[in-house]
Amino acid sequence: MILNLEKLKPGRNEFWRTYSAAELGLGKGRDFTLNSDVETHIVAIKSKNNVKLTLEASYTLRLTCSRCLEEFDRKFDEKVTYYLKAGKEEVIEEKSLAEEDIFTMYYATEELDIKPLVREIIILSVPMKPLCKPDCKGLCPVCGVNWNYETCEHMHQKTEIDARWKKLLEISTKLK
């Protein structure tokens, strides 16, 4: 969707747009899969010298748990605010230090493409270490059993293994 900033009426302008994963180029082949359409809600408030643009995006990502390696779906509702100011040659983006995600953007032309902004919001929302649930027990490092579903004889040997490693470490230190 191209927003023509010149043609916006003063005050509040509101738009809704749905993007498909294919349209955004965010199908498979990354560390996440966009597993739904992206519903966006755009509010552009035009005043004399700038446009305050609030972009809300709702979508579902299929992620891989960093502990148990199982895939899971998570719903995201992201909201980013941009302050658009006219009068610069290039488009510059600046993230503020505020807790809220606020970007100041300068635009050379009056046309603003919303699609790259939606894409960026999605990519930035992907967690560094996704967890299927906060208390995911992970995989056994010895036999690979998923501790969320199964138990194995190594579950209670953790301290024992640690102790053995400690012994090895002591020996290797002595050898130095």
Ligand SMILES: [Zn+2]
């Ligand atoms: Zn997990």
Ligand SMILES: [Zn+2]
């Ligand atoms: Zn095990």
